[in-house]
Amino acid sequence: MKIEHIAIWTHNLEGLKDYYCQFFGGSSNKKYINEKKQFQSYFISFESGARLELMSRADILEQPKNSNDPMQTGYTHFAFGVETMAEVDSKARELAEHGFPILSGPRVTGDGYYEFETLDPDGNRLEVATVYVKR
Template structure:
């Protein structure tokens, strides 16, 4: 069994789609729109076969969690894997230069990875990691 996709509600559908295309190599399908429900979405596909559904509807409330310092029960981050520690470093530098916060790292973890944490434009936590060399 596989996880088919993960879905994220967003108030800025186009910006979030563009972020994952630009910084993580996603490919977007054509936008789906249901006018009656005021619902719009994109499925983003990644080279690994993983998919991310970005969804927008005007009546969805904002998330009240503090994205930078708070940890809470439930889904906490999306993790992207790269092949080398140098790729982790390069992605962290690219995102930092583009104005996205680096919350921690890059660093070696106790379980054998090299990683950093950041936030996407909607303040969803992301992790980029590689097996430590």
């Protein structure tokens, strides 16, 4: 079994689509629009087969986020895996240069990863990680 996709509600549909395509190599389908429900969405596909569904409707309420405190029940983050520690470092630099916050790292974790944490344009927490290889 595999996770087929993860869905995110947003009021910034185009911005999130562009972010995940530009910075994480995603490929977007054509926008789906359901006029009756006032619903719009994109599926962003990644080389690994994983997909994100970005969804928007005007009546969706904002959920309060405290990006400085991931210690809450429910969704906390999802991670993009890369092959090397150099790719982790490069992605952290690229996102920082484009104004996205680096919340922690790059660093070695106690469970054997080399990673950093950041936020997407909506404040959703992401990690970029690889298995730690001692240099």
